[in-house]
Amino acid sequence: METDFVNWLLARIPADPRLEVPPGDDAAVLRPPAGRRTVVTVDMLMEGTDFILGADCPARAVGHKALAVNLSDLAAMAARPEAAVVAVSLPSRGGDALGRGLLEGIEALAAEHGVTLAGGDTNAWDGPLVISITAIGSVMPGVAWRRDGARPGDLLVVTGAFGGSLLGRHLAVMPRCREALAIAARHRVHAAIDVSDGLTLDVSRMMAASGTAAVLDAARIPIHPDAVRMSRLPGDGRTPLDHALADGEDFELVLAMPPDAAQAAVAAGADLPHSTPLTIIGEVIAGQGLFLRHPDGAQTPLPPRGFLHDFAG
Amino acid sequence: METDFVNWLLARIPADPRLEVPPGDDAAVLRPPAGRRTVVTVDMLMEGTDFILGADCPARAVGHKALAVNLSDLAAMAARPEAAVVAVSLPSRGGDALGRGLLEGIEALAAEHGVTLAGGDTNAWDGPLVISITAIGSVMPGVAWRRDGARPGDLLVVTGAFGGSLLGRHLAVMPRCREALAIAARHRVHAAIDVSDGLTLDVSRMMAASGTAAVLDAARIPIHPDAVRMSRLPGDGRTPLDHALADGEDFELVLAMPPDAAQAAVAAGADLPHSTPLTIIGEVIAGQGLFLRHPDGAQTPLPPRGFLHDFAG
Numbered sequence: 001m002e003t004d005f006v007n008w009l010l011a012r013i014p015a016d017p018r019l020e021v022p023p024g025d026d027a028a029v030l031r032p033p034a035g036r037r038t039v040v041t042v043d044m045l046m047e048g049t050d051f052i053l054g055a056d057c058p059a060r061a062v063g064h065k066a067l068a069v070n071l072s073d074l075a076a077m078a079a080r081p082e083a084a085v086v087a088v089s090l091p092s093r094g095g096d097a098l099g100r101g102l103l104e105g106i107e108a109l110a111a112e113h114g115v116t117l118a119g120g121d122t123n124a125w126d127g128p129l130v131i132s133i134t135a136i137g138s139v140m141p142g143v144a145w146r147r148d149g150a151r152p153g154d155l156l157v158v159t160g161a162f163g164g165s166l167l168g169r170h171l172a173v174m175p176r177c178r179e180a181l182a183i184a185a186r187h188r189v190h191a192a193i194d195v196s197d198g199l200t201l202d203v204s205r206m207m208a209a210s211g212t213a214a215v216l217d218a219a220r221i222p223i224h225p226d227a228v229r230m231s232r233l234p235g236d237g238r239t240p241l242d243h244a245l246a247d248g249e250d251f252e253l254v255l256a257m258p259p260d261a262a263q264a265a266v267a268a269g270a271d272l273p274h275s276t277p278l279t280i281i282g283e284v285i286a287g288q289g290l291f292l293r294h295p296d297g298a299q300t301p302l303p304p305r306g307f308l309h310d311f312a313g
Numbered sequence: 314m315e316t317d318f319v320n321w322l323l324a325r326i327p328a329d330p331r332l333e334v335p336p337g338d339d340a341a342v343l344r345p346p347a348g349r350r351t352v353v354t355v356d357m358l359m360e361g362t363d364f365i366l367g368a369d370c371p372a373r374a375v376g377h378k379a380l381a382v383n384l385s386d387l388a389a390m391a392a393r394p395e396a397a398v399v400a401v402s403l404p405s406r407g408g409d410a411l412g413r414g415l416l417e418g419i420e421a422l423a424a425e426h427g428v429t430l431a432g433g434d435t436n437a438w439d440g441p442l443v444i445s446i447t448a449i450g451s452v453m454p455g456v457a458w459r460r461d462g463a464r465p466g467d468l469l470v471v472t473g474a475f476g477g478s479l480l481g482r483h484l485a486v487m488p489r490c491r492e493a494l495a496i497a498a499r500h501r502v503h504a505a506i507d508v509s510d511g512l513t514l515d516v517s518r519m520m521a522a523s524g525t526a527a528v529l530d531a532a533r534i535p536i537h538p539d540a541v542r543m544s545r546l547p548g549d550g551r552t553p554l555d556h557a558l559a560d561g562e563d564f565e566l567v568l569a570m571p572p573d574a575a576q577a578a579v580a581a582g583a584d585l586p587h588s589t590p591l592t593i594i595g596e597v598i599a600g601q602g603l604f605l606r607h608p609d610g611a612q613t614p615l616p617p618r619g620f621l622h623d624f625a626g
Contacts, residue, residue: 020454020457025461026354026386026389027386027389027392028352029350031350031351032350037344040343040398041341042433046402046436048440049402049440073340079342085353085355087355087445119355120355121356121357125362127359130402132357132443136351141333144333144334147338148338193339
């Protein structure tokens with residue numbers, strides 16, 4: 001029953017000095033860190049569309065991912081994670097166990113990133129599992145990374161490697177929060193975005209917002225071993241590079257940085273938390289659109305590809 | 314298509330000085346009001362469970378309600394509404410028109426209460442409409458109303474009238490934000506809650522949180538004309554008072570106030586925004602549980618009734 005589950009949930013949430021009124025009231029009251037801005041983002045995941053519950057995707061993994069994709073958005077703003085609120089619609093049958101699993105996944109990641117769980121809304125219905133998390137972060141005034149600040153001459157720097165996330169990384173998302181804060185503290189970044197829907201699609205969004213174009217170097221895109229594995233699956237018919245450019249759900253960061261800052265960040269890369277690699281994959285130029293520079297130096301238009309949620313009018 | 318819809322949506326959102334980075338980036342950046350706490354709450358509504366789309370419940374009404382129930386939670390904390398983020402899962406067929414309708418309802422109410430729309434997540438799926446709104450408010454340190462502060466001797470004061478909300482008020486929710494701020498500025502309030510699930514159920518929650526009991530005066534419960542209309546429906550078999558005590562979705566406030574403050578607030582009631590009536594309906598006593606005092610002075614136990622979301626383990 002809802003009441004029991006909510007009471008179980010409230011009892012598990014650790015006390016946090018950031019909470020003036022903890023969850024369990026009509027709303028939570030947070031003490032915002034002095035002098036900082038509030039950063040807010042929301043993501044909703046739906047069973048059957050974003051995940052299929054089963055042995056390789058238990059509720060715990062869904063809870064982890066639902067918070068992780070939000071923290072990835074905070075990372076893309078160079079914001080420090082602070083709090084999260086969670087709304088769920090649980091199937092009437094088995095909802096209690098599902099809810100507990102979700103919370104275990106959320107709790108573990110929240111603890112890792114210093115996120116306090118500030119509230120929630122638990123519902124039951126005769127439908128699939130839906131979870132919506134709103135994450136709240138903080139950042140000093142005027143320094144949040146935006147996606148519209150890329151300038152011609154900037155280099156494009158990425159964390160990690162791309163492609164084949166469907167083989168498992170799309171669930172075990174590692175949001176790049178610590179990396180973002182470490183880079184923001186040391187290097188100049190003109191623009192940032194996280195790769196949720198596809199490397200080319202998300203880079204094209206940054207370029208469109210900035211009024212610029214980009215050239216990506218085919219030979220420099222960090223290709224994840226999963227992209228190689230996927231390209232070898234029977235009937236796949238795509239190269240590892242195709243996967244890296246278009247698969248999405250990598251939840252890595254793309255940064256547009258002045259060349260000296262980019263070089264310095266890559267050189268100092270080994271200092272990053274988790275030793276996350278940084279790689280220069282291309283450059284920002286004047287114009288519109290994306291281009292791929294091939295190893296022979298030839299350049300071709302690169303249509304943005306990735307995941308879009310389609311609905312008919 | 315998602316991109317067109319999101320662009321349409323972003324273009325409609327008015328600029329707001331509270332936004333350092335407006336919606337459309339990975340996250341929004343808000344300038345929190347200096348010296349105030351951040352209040353946060355979330356509510357999710359699901360088609361088929363919380364509403365049935367149709368001629369008497371268009372998407373616009375759903376958007377209104379989804380924001381209104383959150384603002385009601387802010388009112389119950391005496392918080393000033395500041396911002397909201399909206400996550401939706403739209404059915405693949407007709408999702409575009411639904412989304413526009415939802416946003417119209419949200420926008421109108423947001424404008425009325427000074428809420429800036431700070432972001433969202435728009436999804437499509439082969440499922441019913443699900444909408445989750447997170448509302449953010451602000452309040453001075455230490456003054457947020459809580460539900461656990463009621464004390465024996467306090468009087469219970471309510472805004473508005475109760476019962477029969479299903480005849481339409483459950484959609485056309487008027488969150489009592491302005492009333493809450495006006496009362497908080499002038500009168501001492503020990504505890505507050507908004508009535509979402511049922512007057513007796515929500516009062517019992519306040520009493521349980523406060524470690525107190527309450528006696529409600531049957532003759533003083535403000536009964537809404539809709540409660541009378543519902544009790545006259547064929548086969549209803551319940552009194553108007555039954556409806557007032559248990560129907561829920563009234564979204565009125567229940568306040569526990571010291572007697573002098575309660576009397577003063579009721580006497581000054583006509584000064585409230587919208588001339589919302591204030592009524593003393595009972596008192597807080599030591600003990601546990603709820604009791605109903607009948608017109609003849611007799612007192613009987615009053616089992617909390619209202620709406621609970623049930624799910625099986």
